[in-house]
Amino acid sequence: MAKTAESVKTSYQGQIHLLQKEMMGNYFNQLTRCAEQGEGKAAYMLISGNPVELMLAFDLIPVYPEINALQLAVKKVALPFILKAEEIGYSMDNCAYVKADVGMFLGDRKTPFATIPLPSLILCNYVGCNVYLQWFEHLAEYSDGTLYNLDIPFMRDPSGKPSPEDVTYVVRQLEEIIELCEKITGKKLDYAKLQRIVALSGETGELWSKIKSLTKHVPSPFDAYFDSVTMMAPLYCLRGTEDGLRFFEAAYKEMEEKARLGMGPLPEERFRFVIEGPPPWPYLRAFRDLFAKWGAVAVASTYSTVGGLWEFGFKHDSNRPLESIASHMLEWNLTNRNFLQRYDQIRRYVEEWSADALVIHSVKSCRLFSAGQGDMREYFTKELGIPTLLVESDIEDPRYFSEAQMKNRIDAFFESLEHKKIVREASAVGGKT
């Protein structure tokens, strides 16, 4: 079986791929026009839980250095930028997202997908990742731009909830940001417009969470890791816009149909797994094929929740725009939740999405994700008895991906899963007779 599957190379090809390409192309063109023709003003932000709704209310163009770094990696042009950053003092051991972005930023900011505009506002939404603070601190030094650190208290309470003081603190800061945006744009906040944008985010998030629950179907209609990333780009870059909503309407329709027809991304779904950790962007295709060959489909992924955890019940509320933006940033995204909340999230995925195994992709760059994943493995294998595989590479830096090693580990893991499955099926048959 595995032998005939050896050549399976799959990618999801549907309408949404084309739509995604078109919409992201438009988004990047907007960045280029801003950079090259001075059309509009750019606000830099991070992906994890951000107040993009506020930026859009001021017609500021959101720029995400993480998305840019990711695109550089996908297009396989990141390494020269990384090396350039290392030349000027960044360490081999620093997050390579930052290095690729800084290397690009300090040049002419031209990339194969867009020319990146200089920031009018550098808004560091500090949602979990401490590297964010340094990344934007550095960009501010290099560009002399206005830097605002939007401090989001981490989910440290055993309840996993923010305190009332946390919420007030964040709302107060959002009000300060409104003032700052008013200064930068010379416009007053249009509250009704903000409400409309927040409503769009609400609907978009709801569709996304419906899409995500479709992978509970057997077979799963799409891969919740490799295909989710296609949908994550519009979720992050276009959330709060009509286009963004339109994309998710189309995506839901398409995925629902596939689920109804019992179609999946692979010819046969043989294993269902949950995957934790960001993807190896420079080798996404190769990585995907290593699983496809085993008929293994990701039915849920933690990575697809870095920007928001809508599937567990969050929805932006246009009646309380600032509070609900605050709540999204504080509570309803993966990165601001503590490590044990992540264990819980994964456990829920394994149970509710009926997975056979957990795969942890540990990336060197991102210690937010990876630091301590050995303990996570310990918990899932020893405490819960869930087969767990841990593999290492990187999110951005191509020097840390060893395909041969990766292949050996993944093959060995699925071989043993398959063996267990055969034994189980045999004993089930034996039991019946």
Added chain:
Amino acid sequence: MSMDEMVTRYREILEESPLEQAAKWKANHPGSKVIGCYPVYTPVEIIHAAGMLPVGIIGGGNRLEIAHADSRFQSFVCSIVKSTLELGLTGKLQFLDGIVFHSICDPARNLGSVFKRNFPQLLVEYIHFPQNMASPHTVNYLAAEYQKLKTSYEQLAGRPITDENLRKSIHLYNEQRKLMRELYRIRRETPQNLSTLETYILTRIGTFIPPEEHIAGLKQALAAAGQRDERPKDRIKVVLEGSFCEQPPLELIEGLEAAGCYILDDDFLLGWRFFEQDIPSEGDPIRNLASAYINQSVYSGVKHDTRERKSKHLIDKVKETGASAVVILAAKFCEPALFDYALYRRALEKEGIPHLYLEFEEKMWIFDKAKTEVETFVESMLFD
């Protein structure tokens, strides 16, 4: 006791087992509680005001073998995260009733969760230190954060923490910090009379004994240092930066100086010397502590204050101390320190201040390479 005797005695304690001192203290004070403080900074006053002993849990040093923790935290995570977990997994933190982590970096934060899962009997606290230093709302936030901590420690200690208790503790730690500043002042002005290793040892000892005892020791040390009148050696004067969390081995600190520098200032054990002025003790003490963090604390790799650039602080420090160079001594894999270096390097080059970049690990045993690098650097400066 002479300075040499004091330092020798303390050094033995440090090299043997500093944590045993705290364990002993607890054994001698039945019913008392001990709270471990992960670097960088903890508002120890709140712990102390509950009648508990705050103790610095500052890694495992270079004598601890890492045998279990490296399967939990990957090779690219700094050493202190692993050594701290190793201490826990090998039962060396059993004397602790609680431990507190903070939002200094991603690995330390995840370590807090790992501690919670692996040591359910410990009260694991986590302080989210704010990173918006410019907003007037931040003090309220941090005061609320400290208030929560206070409530939690009241429960653990089984007694209320009154404002009077807090004021006394603030007063005490003010005194302790003042004496440490004095120590640093002497070293800065007459580094031939007080070495960095000595200052380090005298400071470090205060992270695991009661502040009252430390204060007495510091007074003695200051008197002894005042007696010294050494002739300055032909060394370059430097400021050392980058060791605010994980600490280098004593031998390395010693080696740096022996290789030909006077270290006029450093950021070792930074959280224990976090304020350059006293924290006011009148008024609302919790609020005072919170506002001191925001407005009075020293800069560090784990605080990102948009009001003033970090690299400016470093340049100012070099100018104020009269140093002629900077040694960046960063813990291997310490992301905050490594990132800062890129900014520091740029600023130092702009100012024409020479610098040397070194990485260390707390588990280091061999110092030859670092020593040679410093020697070469010193030579290049002396014979320039």
